[in-house]
């Protein structure tokens with residue numbers, strides 16, 4: 730019961746890592762609001778969790794919806810203790826073949842929405858306390874030829890998180906803001922990215938990636954959910970502006 734009594738919002742909670750985070754936070758006693766642009770997937774996850782978990786429809790790129798959803802959570806549950814900015818997309822493209830539209834779409838979901846979510850959560854948390862966890866990636870620390878826009882968005886999340894963390898300290902808010910940097914984890918996103926390549930390119934990509942993971946395998950969603958649980962709980966009360974890398978050793982070299 731490491732987050733007992735806390736109220737959490739997990740964006741993109743209807744699939745992959747967000748689903749695992751929602752389940753894990755609920756297992757440890759949190760009331761979890763699972764939000765997703767895909768409402769039926771959020772409903773499925775909330776129903777699987779049971780208890781007081783609820784699903785809410787949210788497109789994280791909709792600024793007005795952030796205000797509504799947070800007001801709704803405060804009205805229903807009295808407060809918000811944990812925000813996990815997890816929703817994200819990965820489009821494959823190098824600097825030469827990425828369209829401006831794909832660049833902007835990637836950044837609107839992966840970076841702009843993390844900014845708006847963090848800003849709005851601070852407004853509702855600052856009279857009490859809170860933990861904001863922004864899901865970046867190892868791709869926010871290192872470069873990868875085939876994901877130019879994704880690299881940019883996740884690098885932005887990494888440094889924006891530090892700015893927000895320092896602001897909360899300077900203002901005397903009891904709000905911690907940290908980023909999580911997953912390596913390659915088996916989720917629909919990774920399957921989708923590989924699936925968008927030709928079969929030969931996809932196979933070569935997977936073989937190269939797994940071959941470069943020192944632990945010799947991709948991670949599981951629960952490996953990331955456990956890191957999020959730690960940052961959400963008071964066990965990490967002296968951590969803010971930090972980067973939690975969970976990648977089987979991928980960027981250690």
Ligand code: NAI
Pocket residue numbers: 740741742743744745746747764765766767770787788789790815816817818819838864865866867910911912913914915916917918919
């Ligand atoms: P996923 O594709 O399985 O799940 C992403 C979820 O976000 C989906 O439920 C989708 O409906 C939702 N979503 C997409 N656009 C949205 C929007 N505009 N508003 C609200 N929800 C939206 O992906 P996965 O793998 O679970 O990724 C979750 C996060 O973890 C992403 O931010 C991703 O960049 C990050 N990540 C994933 C890694 C991996 O290996 N799977 C590695 C590093 C980071």
